[in-house]
Amino acid sequence: MGPQITGRSAADIAASVRALIERGVLAPGDALPPVRNLADELGVNRNTAVAAYRQLTQAGMVVTLGRGGTRVADRSPVAQEGFAADSVLRDVATGNPDSDLIPNPSRALAGVVGRPILYGEPVIDPDLEIWAMQWMRADLAPSDVRLTVTSGAADAVDRLLAQALVRDDAVALEDPCFLTSIHTVRVNGYRPVPVPVDDDGMTVEGLRAALEQGVRAIVCTPRAQNPTGASLGPERAAALRAVLADYPYVLVIEDDHFSMLSRTPFRSLIGPERKRWALVRSVSKFLGPDMCLAVVASDPDTAERLATRLTPGTTWVSHLLQRLALSLLTDDAVVSDIARAADHYSSRNVAFAQKLSAHGVPTTAGDGLNLWVALPVPARDVSEQLMRRGWLARTGDEFSLGAVITDHRLRLTVHDLDDGDAERLAADIASAVRAAGGRLAQAELG
Incomplete structure (x- = not known):
């Protein structure tokens, strides 16, 4: 049964599992015994084991995964949007809007006090x-x-x-x-x-x-x-x-x-x-x-x-x-600024997708602030190569729940790059793909 779970009541069994987790004997992702097996091992009613697992679930100590059984909850932090802290690299992983395109609220502030x-x-x-x-x-x-x-x-x-x-x-x-x-x-x-x-x-x-x-x-x-x-x-x-x-x-x-x-x-x-x-x-x-x-x-x-x-x-x-x-939302000038920002995000993403495609990394721009770039090699390898070239990118596996393979994807935020930096990043991504052992799409090369 693995680590020794003890107890005769639901509360005692739950306390035993909690202690094993707190001492590090059970680690995040570790499987707990099936309810039937645990009840047989402890000589208790199956409903007692079910109640113990329910207490642990409600406390956030374990999660049930259907056919995947009951496992110790993963409490590691989820990646967050925004700028990376303490990085000297050019950050193209932020997911942020362009601060220069956010309307200045100063003029509107005086009229909202009431x-x-x-x-x-x-x-x-x-x-x-x-x-x-x-x-x-x-x-x-x-x-x-x-x-x-x-x-x-x-x-x-x-x-x-x-x-x-x-x-x-x-x-x-x-x-x-x-x-x-x-x-x-x-x-x-x-x-x-x-x-x-x-x-x-x-x-x-x-x-x-x-x-x-x-x-x-x-x-x-x-x-x-x-x-x-x-x-x-x-x-x-x-x-x-x-x-x-x-x-x-x-x-x-x-x-x-x-x-x-x-x-x-x-x-x-x-x-x-x-x-x-x-x-x-x-x-x-x-x-x-x-x-x-x-x-x-x-x-x-x-x-x-x-x-x-x-x-x-x-x-x-x-x-x-x-x-x-x-x-702000009823100010005609602000609404016009928002429309110009929409055009900017769309046009810059399309332009960068075309640059990547020209360098042999076929890319199509969707809607939104970011680009979702398919790679012929693992994104982690490309990301490491980009770091050596001065760029910080975000790999697709951070967004995965497991049903879709995303480890050959990069998510890039490039709308605030000028034309020169955009061209340099596109070229560096192509170079990073080659350095990671990938082949570029020759038909796209000009």
Whole structure:
């Protein structure tokens, strides 16, 4: 049975396993004995062993993986977006918007002060609610829409999952997956079920398989999927909605993080008859990450549950911040700046993809801030070679949940490179591929 687990009651068995984990006898990823085997070994009822494992799961000490059994939880940190700390290398792995393209809020700040907001008042600013309702309703099929404001998209997804799930519940995530979603699921002890993503977004067969495994929630990025840049086409979205129609009470969360910057039409998984759903749109990509605000449109029941986690006076979003966001989003000059930023991200990514292709690394730009680059050799090898040339890149395996092979991918953030640096990076990637033993696509060489 491996490390000696002891105890006659569920509490004693759980305490024994916890002690083995804390002493390092059981390491993250180690398998625990099957319930039946453990019960036989200890001479206890099978239900006692089940209760012990349930206590450990609720405490976040172990995770259940279906046919993969019960294993010690992995508490290693998930990679995070943003600049790498203490690096002298040129960082093309950040996932950040261009700071020069974020509107300056100074002019709008003076006009947002207004009267003080007191305890017990509505948590959403009335004027923002009117504007946001039009913004969200335009892309939603359900007729009954309620709005909530949260401290960004990550906060929204975390709260939405928390009001619908408990530890060890299964949640469908795209694979490859946005790093923050991986972090949220791991920290809360949910069981991730990967749904492969291809060039058209979440796959139909992958979603069907996840639903058959009993997922209680789905997190999907309909356009500008991070890291791949994939967006749902009309046929794929319709096929996914058809699969979901048989599961109306599974919570569907759509994270439309790129929204006003996207050059791809929004196509939703949320059909008119869906019972549990939420559409999340943050302002971080176009008004800046420090504008911690997202609008959530959802069904009434989800909105009510979400509201209980936004107690006025403790976890509401500042009305000053809400007024500032509204002031910027209704300013014609700011809206024009956002449109120019959208054109910039799109054109710079397309231009760099063409440079890479010309150097023998065929690449197509998707939507979003980043490029998802396929390599003929392991990305780790190419990343090491790039470090020697002064670049810090992010490898695809950081975004993997295991259903899709991503270890031959790089995710690059290149929209802030000038033409000279972009050409140098493209040439260095080609050189790094060769140094790692890969062959370039000769047909692309000019």
